[in-house]
């Protein structure tokens with residue numbers, strides 16, 4: 001885990017505790033469990049102890065800092081459009097060069113506006129350098145897709161060439 005990952009993660013958790021906080025996550029997981037297994041009669045603490053056995057440590061943030069503003073913007077939209085049940089953001093990551101933000105609430109569906117917004121932001125990420133946030137485009141670096149500006153693509157390309165020589 002890189003330091004800058006930890007930094008943005010802590011900022012998100014402090015600015016949007018209802019989307020990223022541990023307490024919100026726990027509540028959502030317990031609600032989901034209650035929904036899926038209405039037959040189980042156990043205390044919440046006992047259920048939670050079992051649930052966390054199956055879930056890896058919660059650190060769902062995996063993308064570079066050039067997209068931080070977009071992640072914050074997406075978080076504001078999610079919060080704004082949440083009606084009643086606020087969805088938990090359970091993953092923020094770079095996938096095939098684009099910014100994917102996955103969220104769900106206890107009933108596994110959320111406002112259509114949120115879905116549209118997350119889709120739009122993903123589209124926009126294909127024009128935004130993941131490293132610095134300036135204008136970029138989708139690049140193919142030895143089969144690894146990443147959206148980068150010219151400068152960062154050049155640097156990534158140099159690293160690649162260097163690797164190949166080594």
Ligand SMILES: [Zn+2]
Nearest residue numbers: 129132149152
């Ligand atoms: Zn860049």
